[in-house]
Amino acid sequence: MDQLFSNKLIKEPRKADNIEFRALEITDFEKGFSELLQQLTEAKFEKSKFLERFIQMKNQPDTYYIIVAEDITTNRICATGCLFVEKKFIRSCGTCAHIEDIVVDSRYRGKNLGLKVIEHLKHIGNTLGCYKLILDCDEKNVKFYEKCGFERKGVQLSCYNTTIIPKAKL
Template identity: 40%
Template structure:
């Protein structure tokens, strides 16, 4: 009987390896630092520090997002309205809903990296908060420069600043697991999706 159970467990592990992995940072509760202040650019740097998205970022952000997934173009008006909602929602709000951070190249202000973080307000854990990092992408021409780490770290810093936020989670392809593990994430369960 024990060998049969061991065989079932191995099959289950193989099946899980084929699925997209959900990765999580688990942290013990601790005081939250203030939201990060805008960093100053070092002289001669190729990229500016992460900042919130602006309406002017549309022409370089949308093509960047297409390197990640299907991202049909949106009108200037729709993009500006969404950015206004994101910035209003996160501007000193005690209960922010979402932030989108971008990294511009210094030479032309073209967006070369981005990520977003969304907050889920729970009834669990004494009404705690869970942060979801999504839409992490670095332009093909800028990969290997540490920009992926930079935008994910910016999202995690935002999560640390939200009172009651106890974990940061994200979904990633199997090929990206090692990258997120280097940033402190660990495998946790399996993602499921239903596209509407």
């Protein structure tokens, strides 16, 4: 199975109540990965784009860790989250992990899947030796992330690119 990273990094147990937590696999597009992300934000993409991005991420080992929760009774992805590793010069050339794109399918909410996704991602970050794990969230989600062991620190600011310029061909 072509997966983004080794499932050995995922915290045990990886299966409970017909839900399996594992690394994103190249076949997950057919299992509703794009549709699930659309419950979080604009995330509609064709299979060809999924495959292209999957390969780009896989070709950057030790950087991208996307986990999914699959309902093994329906073969559908019902939750996901991403951890990516930033290589730093500070902290003795340490690494910092960013947690992004946490979403649980609306039909599965209230089953602690979001908490379990975060626990698995925190385990990966700790296993990789990241000196900190950070995330940004909407104000309405702060209490959830505090339950997951995060605390408020600093202020987040964003600057969105309003004019996307096509990539130059190299």
